[in-house]
Amino acid sequence: MKNGDTPETTRSLTLRDVSEASGVSEMTVSRVLRNRGDVSKETRKKVLDAAKRLGYVPNKIAGALASKRVNLVAVVIPSMSNMVFPEVMSSISAELEDTELQPVVGLTNYVPEQEEKVLYEMLSWRPSGVIVAGLEHTEASRAMLRNAGIPVVEIMDVDGEPIDTAVGISHRRAGRMMAQAILKAGYEHIGFLGTKMPLDHRARKRFEGFTEALAKAGCEIEDQEFYSGGSALKKGREMTQAMLERSPDLDFLYFSNDMIGAGGLLYLREQGIDIPGQIGLAGFNGVELLDGLPQQLATMDACRTEIGAIAARIIADRTSGQESEYGKRVELTPKIQYGETLKR
Amino acid sequence: MKNGDTPETTRSLTLRDVSEASGVSEMTVSRVLRNRGDVSKETRKKVLDAAKRLGYVPNKIAGALASKRVNLVAVVIPSMSNMVFPEVMSSISAELEDTELQPVVGLTNYVPEQEEKVLYEMLSWRPSGVIVAGLEHTEASRAMLRNAGIPVVEIMDVDGEPIDTAVGISHRRAGRMMAQAILKAGYEHIGFLGTKMPLDHRARKRFEGFTEALAKAGCEIEDQEFYSGGSALKKGREMTQAMLERSPDLDFLYFSNDMIGAGGLLYLREQGIDIPGQIGLAGFNGVELLDGLPQQLATMDACRTEIGAIAARIIADRTSGQESEYGKRVELTPKIQYGETLKR
DNA sequence: GCATGGTATGTTAACGCTAACAGATAATCC
């Protein structure tokens, strides 16, 4: 504090204060507080009492510098508003729970330059590992991660060349699978609704896989629309209405995420349209929210819980020097959930 | 790395490496990299070139220890799955954007002991300030925060005694306001549906304010139900169904959050019930999602964007030694949004 | 009685950086 508005200028406590208060050396205090090395019962108690009485909080900055160990894992993801990422975070946290490691998040908003900045920022804290969403990064980011000398796990996607280790699903394949399921169900006039996100490579890959599989069956997307910003549920509604007014012959709508899919679903039901008979619907992600909709939306699980858990495990294993049971590329298989909006 | 599985044991680069590579002292390198003090154009260029070529990333641990400045703001909130908190986070991030400060999140899951642990953990990194949700903490937590010698802002709630500064709304008052609006609209048989969260003090205070205002008007909650876990949308649906089967005379349902409110809304519409004529509904929070529902749910904005922004501003101001324009207690006023589920 | 070995504590020197001060050089003034 610059201004002395608090009565006592609260100089932060150090080991020395505790050491003086308990009559032992700083080193002994340090040992007690970290449960390291042998310390007699009585000294231990003396020290703990003093520390508690003073309200001592160790200084990890100094500790980290001296020990060259920082028990932080940098987790770099595009956003928190996508539902998917908070869930990945939860499973990472859960998996790290009984290790010494702690996740720290950084957000990129899908902007590669911001990712680069965030990575630089986080690496400057010398974390024990990095978990980063996606395989697409600036050259500088890749160089930083390579040079960091710590485990790096790229998550969510496996369509590409990982820097170190990748854990995820193939979004191309996910797109193909959904296309095949739709065609197999007999739908023929397919519309696509998604986010306007040139930088969301996973959405792009799903779209590519989707159109590719359609093409292979001699079919093409007949209409498409992209949005950005605003309430996804509302956008789903509006885009569905707009698309059907424009292309009334469509018999299937593939949404790039569940939220806009839910909006579309609500809209179509209000219009009295028979789902999945007259029009079929599918989304992507398998968000929990879907459980409460009037009809269960067809979707595809992106395996985000497993992804988070495995990524965290890999970091934890490698940090503790163990051989990880996972290889350099862990591909999980998304499963279609047919729900009630896709004929079988 | 314990195991030498990488060819060159990537010893982390230091200022010394850059200094040697560019032929100037470490101090000058440090100055260039931080844009501090006068450095000639040519030296600056030499240093930046060398740093870039080597891929040097400064060590903030050492920097923070030496300068006793850590540009982090600890943000301690209950969870990320509540929608509300990610939004508060965003507005904090946005407000800190053009300062040197960076937010770092810690989660408590509404458990006071976990909050204590998280605070201890975060304070051991010596952040420049703390933003923490709620006014209820363990005595140890309060002591830690008091002794930390840094600005502490408690957010979301103002019903209580802040440690340092509080920014939020009065949830008691919010509950009262909603009760008054409901009564004024002529509803008389009111049911309450909420989360089973003995530790969610804000939900509790809203409930207290709500019942208090009803009591003052000689009215009482006629039925109530609490849930925990699972898809909120689905739970809203199920609880609404259960409650109406049990208490068919109810003419208003007050939900403790918008998500279960949305579930109730969808259910009642499917049952062909006239909203808000036959039954009125209201939630709490004003989440964006509501925008896409078939009918706009009545709700009350918790001012979370402003709260985040103001809290961040207070920390930023105080950190830079400025006199903050805000006092020790900033109470914002939630506004009822009547939507289409509450008669006027 | 002296080596042997554990247990409990202390001492010293980093860790990589920055604050504070101390030069060195060149430019400016009266």
Next chain:
DNA sequence: GGATTATCTGTTAGCGTTAACATACCATGC
């Protein structure tokens, strides 16, 4: 021309902790 100032760069001494080693003490064995 010497003092004054501005501009640039270097030197030294920590920041608060921990690793690694050193020491002191007591017990045990033969």
